Amino acid sequence: MTASRDELNQEMTERQAVETLLRESEARLRDLFDNASDLIQSVGIDGSLLFVNNAWLDTLGYSENEVATMTIFDVIAPESLEHCQLAFREIMTRGSGGRFEATFQSKDGKKILLEGMVSVHLENGQPAATRGIFRNITERKAVETALEKERSFLQTVIDGVSDPLMVIGLDYQVLLMNKASRDNLASRYAELSCLTCHQASHHSETPCSDNDHPCPLQEVRRSMQTVTVTHQHVTRSGELRVYELVASPYLAEDGSLLGIVESSRDITDRLSMEKDIAERDDQLEFLTHHDPLTNLPNRLRANDRLRHAMDKSRRSATQIALLFLDLDRFKNFNDSLGHASGDEILCEVAERLRKQVRESDTIARLGGDEFLVILEELKDAVGAATLAQKIQGALTEPIRIGGQDLPLTVSIGISTYPGDASNAEELLKCAEVAMYRAKEQGRNSYQFYTPDMNAHSHERLLLEADLRKALEQNQLVLHYQPQYELASGRVVGVEALVRWQHPEKGLISPNDFIPLAEETGLIVPLGEWVLKTACQQAVSWQSGGLIDLKIAVNVSARQFRQSGFLDSVNRILNETGLPPRWLELEITESTVMKNVSGTIKIMNQLHRQGISLAIDDFGTGYSSLSYLKRFPLSKLKIDSSFIADITHSANDLSIAKSIVALAETMQMDVLAEGVERQEQQELLQKMGCGYGQGFLFSRPLPATELEPFLCKAGK
Numbered sequence: 001m002t003a004s005r006d007e008l009n010q011e012m013t014e015r016q017a018v019e020t021l022l023r024e025s026e027a028r029l030r031d032l033f034d035n036a037s038d039l040i041q042s043v044g045i046d047g048s049l050l051f052v053n054n055a056w057l058d059t060l061g062y063s064e065n066e067v068a069t070m071t072i073f074d075v076i077a078p079e080s081l082e083h084c085q086l087a088f089r090e091i092m093t094r095g096s097g098g099r100f101e102a103t104f105q106s107k108d109g110k111k112i113l114l115e116g117m118v119s120v121h122l123e124n125g126q127p128a129a130t131r132g133i134f135r136n137i138t139e140r141k142a143v144e145t146a147l148e149k150e151r152s153f154l155q156t157v158i159d160g161v162s163d164p165l166m167v168i169g170l171d172y173q174v175l176l177m178n179k180a181s182r183d184n185l186a187s188r189y190a191e192l193s194c195l196t197c198h199q200a201s202h203h204s205e206t207p208c209s210d211n212d213h214p215c216p217l218q219e220v221r222r223s224m225q226t227v228t229v230t231h232q233h234v235t236r237s238g239e240l241r242v243y244e245l246v247a248s249p250y251l252a253e254d255g256s257l258l259g260i261v262e263s264s265r266d267i268t269d270r271l272s273m274e275k276d277i278a279e280r281d282d283q284l285e286f287l288t289h290h291d292p293l294t295n296l297p298n299r300l301r302a303n304d305r306l307r308h309a310m311d312k313s314r315r316s317a318t319q320i321a322l323l324f325l326d327l328d329r330f331k332n333f334n335d336s337l338g339h340a341s342g343d344e345i346l347c348e349v350a351e352r353l354r355k356q357v358r359e360s361d362t363i364a365r366l367g368g369d370e371f372l373v374i375l376e377e378l379k380d381a382v383g384a385a386t387l388a389q390k391i392q393g394a395l396t397e398p399i400r401i402g403g404q405d406l407p408l409t410v411s412i413g414i415s416t417y418p419g420d421a422s423n424a425e426e427l428l429k430c431a432e433v434a435m436y437r438a439k440e441q442g443r444n445s446y447q448f449y450t451p452d453m454n455a456h457s458h459e460r461l462l463l464e465a466d467l468r469k470a471l472e473q474n475q476l477v478l479h480y481q482p483q484y485e486l487a488s489g490r491v492v493g494v495e496a497l498v499r500w501q502h503p504e505k506g507l508i509s510p511n512d513f514i515p516l517a518e519e520t521g522l523i524v525p526l527g528e529w530v531l532k533t534a535c536q537q538a539v540s541w542q543s544g545g546l547i548d549l550k551i552a553v554n555v556s557a558r559q560f561r562q563s564g565f566l567d568s569v570n571r572i573l574n575e576t577g578l579p580p581r582w583l584e585l586e587i588t589e590s591t592v593m594k595n596v597s598g599t600i601k602i603m604n605q606l607h608r609q610g611i612s613l614a615i616d617d618f619g620t621g622y623s624s625l626s627y628l629k630r631f632p633l634s635k636l637k638i639d640s641s642f643i644a645d646i647t648h649s650a651n652d653l654s655i656a657k658s659i660v661a662l663a664e665t666m667q668m669d670v671l672a673e674g675v676e677r678q679e680q681q682e683l684l685q686k687m688g689c690g691y692g693q694g695f696l697f698s699r700p701l702p703a704t705e706l707e708p709f710l711c712k713a714g715k
Contacts, residue, residue, distance in 0.1 A: 033053040033054075035054070036053055036055055036133075037055055038055060038116070038133050038134060038135050039052075039053065039055050039056040039059055039114060039116070039133070039134040039135070039136070040052065040053040040055070040056060040131075040132070040133050040134075041053075041056055041072070041131070041132050041134070042121070042129055042130070042131045042132075043071075043072045043088075043129060043130045043131075043132070044128075044129050045092060045127060045128060045129060046071070047071035047072050047073055047088065048070075048071050048072075049067050049068075049070055049071065049072060050129055052064075052067055056134075059106070059112060059136060060075055060104060060106045060107060060112070061106045061107035061108055061110075062075075062107050066107075072084075072088070073085060075104050075105060075106075076102060076103070076104060076105065077102075077103040077104060077105040077111055078105075079103060080102040080103040080104075083102065084102050087100065087102075088130070091118060091120060091127075091130060092120070092127045092130075094120075095120050095122065095126075095127050096119075096120055097117065097118035097119040097120050097130065097132075098117070098118065099115075099116075099117055099118075100115070100116055100117070100118045100132065100134075101113070101114070101115045101116075101137075102114060111138075112136060112138050113136070113137050113138045113141050114134040114135065114136060114137065115134065115135055115137045116132055116133050116134030116135055117132065117133055118130050118131070118132040119131050119132070154176075155176070155178070158176070158178040159178045159179040159180075161178055161180065161263075162180060163180060163263050163264060163265045163266075164177075164178065164180040164181040164184055164243075164263070164264045165177065165178040165180065165181060165261075165262070165263045165264075166178075166181050166197060166200065166261075166262050167250060167259060167260075167261050167262075168197045168217055168250075168259050168260050168261075168262055169258065169259040170217070170221075170257065170258065170259055172196040172197050172198065172207055172217065173194060173195070173196060173197075174195045174196065174197055174200055175259065177195075177200065181200060183236065184200070184233070184235055184236055197217070197262070201231065201233050201243075201264075208231070213229065213230060213231045213232065214229055216229055216245050216247035216260060216262055217247070217259070217260050219247065220247050220248070220249050220257070220260045221257065224249055224257065225249070226246065226247065226248040226249070227246075227247050228244065228245065228246050228247075229244075229245050229247070230242060230243070230244055230245070230267075231243050231245055231264070233264075241266050241268045242266070242267055242268045242271055243264040243265060243266055243267065244264065244265050244267045245262055245263070245264045246262070246263050246264075246265075247260045247261070247262045248260060248261045248262075249261075277665060280658060280661065280662060280665075281662075283658060284655070284658045284659070284662065287651060287654060287655050287658065288300065288655065289301035289304075291364075291365040292650075292651040293343055293346060293347065293365070294346060294347055294350035294365050295350075296350050296363055296364055296365045296371075297362060297363070297364040297365075298364060298365060298366070298367075299364065299366045299367065299372075301364065302362065302364035302366065302372050302374070303424055303425075303428075305362045305364075305374060306320075306322070306362075306374055306424045306427070306428070307424050309362075309374055309376050310417055310423075310424060310427075312376065312377075313376070313377075313417060313418070314418075316377065318376070318377045318378060318379065319378040319379065319380065319381070319416055319417065319418070319419070320374065320375065320376055320378065320416065320417040320427075321374075321375040321378055321381065321383070321384035321387075321414055321415070321416050321417075322372065322373070322374060322375075322414065322415045322416075322417075322427055322428060322430075322431040323372065323373040323375065323384065323387065323388060323391070323412050323413070323414055323431065323446075324370070324372055324412065324413040324414075324415075324428070324431035324432050324434065324435040325353075325370065325371040325372070325373065325391070325410050325411075325412050325435070326369060326370050326371075326410065326411050326412075326435050326439070327345075327349065327369040327395075327408065327409075327410055328408075328409040328410060328411055328439075328443040328444060329409075329443075330342070330345070330368075330369035331369075333345060333406065337401065337402065341401050341402060344399075344401050345399055345401060345406070345408070346365070346369065348399050349371070349395060349399075349408070350363070350365065350371070352394045352395060352397075353371060353373065353391065353394075355394070356387065356390050356391055356394055357373060357375075357387070360376055360377070361373060361374060361375050361376060362374040372428075372431075373387070373391075375387060378416075381414070381416055381448065384414050384416065384448075385414070385446070385448075388412045388414060388446040389446075391410065391412065392409070392410060392412070392444065392445075392446070395408050395409070395410050396408065396409060396444075409443055409444035410444070411435055411438040411439045411443050411444065411445060411446070412435060412438060412445070412446035412447070413430075413431045413432060413433065413434030413435025413436070413437065413438055413446070413447055413449065414431060414434055414446060414447065414448045414449065415427050415428075415430035415431040415434060415448075415449040416448075416449075420449050430449040431449060433449060434447045434448060434449040434450075435447070463512070463513065463516060464516055464520055464522075466502065467500075467513055467516060467517060467520075467522055468522065470500055470502070471522065471525055471526060471529065475500060475501050475502065475503065476498055476499070476500055476501070476526070476529060476530075477498075477499050477500075477501055477702065478496050478497065478498060478499070478530065478533050478534060478537070478702075478703065479496075479497050479499055479700035479701055479702055480494040480495065480496055480497070480537075480551075480700060480701055480702075480703060480706045481494060481495050481497060481693050481694075481698060481699070481700040481701070482494050482693065482697055482698045482701075482706070482709070482710070483495060483552065483671060483691055483692070483693045484691065484692055484693065484697050485690065485691055486681060486684060486685045486689065486690060486691060486692050487685065487690070491549070491710060492548075492549075492550065492691065493549060493550035493551060493552055493584065494549065494550075494551055494552065494706065495551075495552040495553075495554075495586070495693065495700075496530060496533075496534035496537075496551060496552065496553050496554075497510065497554075497700045498510055498514075498526070498530050499700075500513055514556075517556075518556060518557070518558055521558065523556045523558050523559055524558060524559050524562055527554075527555060527556055527559035528559075528568055528572070530553060530554070531553050531555075531568075531569070531572050532572045532575070532576065534551050534553050535551070535572055535573065535576040535578040535583065536576050536578075537551070537703050538551040538576075538578050538582055538583075539576050539577055539578050541707065542582075544707065546707065546710060549582070549710075550581075550582050550583070550584050550612065551578075551582060551583060551584065552584040552585075552586050552614065553583070553584070553585055553586065554586045554616060555585050555586065555587050555591075556591075557588065557590065557591040560587060560591055560599075560602070561595075565602065566602060566605055566606070569585075569606070569611070570609075579610070580609045580610035580611045581610045581611075581612075583611050583612070584611070584612040584613070584614055584634075584635070585606065585611060585612070585613055585614070586614045586615075586616040586637065587613065587614070587615060587616060588615070588616050588617055589615050589616070589617060589618055592615065592631060596630075599631070600630055600631060603631055603632055603633075604632055606632075607632035612634045612635065613631070613632060613633050613634060613635075614633065614634065614635035614636070614637055614671070615628075615631075615633060615635070615636050615637060616637050617637065617639040617673075618636040618637055618638055618639060618659055628666070629666055633666075633668055634668060634669060635663075635668055635669040635670070635671055635691075636659055636662070636663045636668055636669075636670050636671075637670075637671045637672075637673055638656055638659050638660075638670065638671070638672045638673060638689070639673060639674075640673040640674025640694070641674075642655050642656050642659075643656070643672050643673065643674045643675060643676075643680060643684075643694070644674060644676075646680055646683060646684075647677070647679050647680060647683060653683075656672070656684070656687065656689070657687050660687050660688045660689050661688075664688060669690050669691060670688075670689045670690055670691065671689075671690070671691035671692060671693065672684050672689050672691070672692045672693075672694075673692075673693060673694065674693075674694045674695075675692040675693065675694030675695075675696045675697065676694050676695045676696050677696060678696065680694075680696070681696060
């Protein structure tokens with residue numbers, strides 16, 4: 001009996017110890033739950049709240065007493081209630097929990113987004129309650145929502161960019177792309193969520209490895225700078241297009257590289273257009289500066305090369321020799337055998353000349369049966385004489401044309417630099433004078449230039465003195481040639497042309513005194529007089545009712561380069577009262593190509609004032625399209641030399657068409673000078689030339705005759 005009592009006491013003692021441990025464990029567990037930052041709850045099968053911790057109470061704002069009479073559905077926000085009820089039933093039916101997210105509502109009505117895990121407590125194998133631990137993700141979700149809005153806004157913005165745009169990570173993965181990029185994706189990549197830049201751009205599974213088209217990401221990695229590269233991309237339609245890619249570093253806050261921001265622009269059409277323009281420019285340049293029959297440089301190119309040779313000669317202290325060649329009695333061959341045979345002779349002469357000179361020398365055809373040879377880096381005149389003898393020997397060999405052996409001889413005039421002249425024009429003139437002396441001596445010979453051959457120099461000095469008097473004594477007059485719109489026949493403007501009414505010699509042509517004025521510097525006061533007189537006349541016509549009439553005035557190279565040129569133009573416009581929009585200044589092609597940057601500056605200032613600018617005698621110079629497109633021009637004037645034979649010369653026709661096409665490309669007007677025949681007008685109008693002037697319409701008229709002429713013409 002005593003033993004049984006002892007055993008019972010022992011058992012009770014052990015039970016009390018266990019209960020104490022359990023209470024202590026429960027207290028620790030309760031303390032752990034109550035101090036947890038996450039929300040912990042236990043929900044009965046009927047939805048009653050069996051247990052919640054302090055974080056749960058603090059977050060939702062309820063007391064333990066209030067919770068004792070509540071269900072879980074009392075704290076669910078209305079928008080989540082139906083979803084939570086359905087989920088609760090499914091969990092109880094399934095007997096297993098999972099991840100759970102819902103919007104709760106606190107006692108004060110505040111919406112709280114909770115995310116957590118829910119498990120099911122089983123008793124006797126049946127669901128008896130759920131236990132859950134939740135975290136308040138309201139702020140995190142707000143941040144995520146804000147970020148998503150920012151991303152959506154950014155996507156909307158970049159989708160509005162017409163050029164493809166991508167953000168690319170260091171692993172070549174596309175992090176962001178706009179609509180233009182997505183539209184270019186091949187169909188097999190369109191649905192991919194993880195896309196590489198090479199898949200997007202090249203429809204390739206491997207990164208770029210072409211040295212001609214380097215990888216933008218690798219280029220930025222190497223330089224850490226914005227880079228521009230050119231790539232060929234295959235579009236969704238399978239078309240190969242050329243893109244210009246600009247890649248900029250995409251940096252983290254600490255400056256480390258995260259990837260690149262790449263924009264691309266389709267430049268296929270631009271490159272094609274630039275190629276077409278360049279080819280047209282090359283064609284126009286060649287046609288302008290070469291003889292179409294022999295492919296030798298023409299007079300324009302020869303003058304250019306001669307000036308360069310003279311500059312080189314001054315630096316190297318060597319001599320230059322000009323050989324002016326004229327075929328003897330060539331007209332007889334043309335008249336007896338026809339022009340086709342004459343052309344064959346000229347081509348054969350050109351080929352024989354090529355074989356006699358060095359590569360550093362220049363052969364040119366000046367026109368007709370005249371050729372020019374420029375010999376550079378001579379120590380003395382002996383080399384020129386030796387070459388003249390070789391040329392005569394080569395050309396005296398009979399030329400076989402149409403089964404006939406034709407004898408040919410040549411007269412050659414030779415001038416040397418610096419001995420005979422100081423500029424290209426005079427040097428050429430000296431060689432020509434010497435050639436005529438060779439003709440006088442019986443032909444088939446060569447002659448060096450001597451000063452006594454140039455007797456006209458005294459007359460030139462007298463003419464210069466007379467020109468100075470002409471400026472002082474008002475001997476100069478202006479004539480005006482109407483400019484017509486070819487399609488309507490309407491007069492749209494007039495060109496002011498200076499004439500010299502000499503008291504003894506009568507009317508002197510501008511060709512006789514303008515070059516002299518250029519050389520002596522008299523062209524500057526002469527040009528100012530022309531501009532002022534023309535503006536005064538234009539104002540007078542406008543006052544008399546002749547409105548909408550633009551007046552064109554030629555500006556010489558020397559006048560254009562004067563430091564006070566712009567001030568002079570402004571002063572004349574202010575003094576005469578002519579609005580700038582009614583003035584057009586014509587500048588020669590060779591003038592604008594000297595000191596291009598200075599030319600652009602002057603022309604831009606004139607253009608900003610409203611003054612129109614035209615290139616006169618276009619096609620006779622050597623302007624480059626790359627420069628020409630930088631000038632603020634409104635008109636190109638085709639030189640009359642290309643119009644004179646345009647209906648018969650394929651070369652002149654081709655040049656005119658090229659100029660019209662060039663002007664159309666650059667959105668300029670075109671005016672043809674020297675239109676004298678109806679068929680010329682019709683041909684020009686057909687090719688797209690908008691304007692013309694010439695004797696077909698009217699000769700240059702004095703101001704007193706022009707006004708009634710315009711009234712009669714219906715202006």
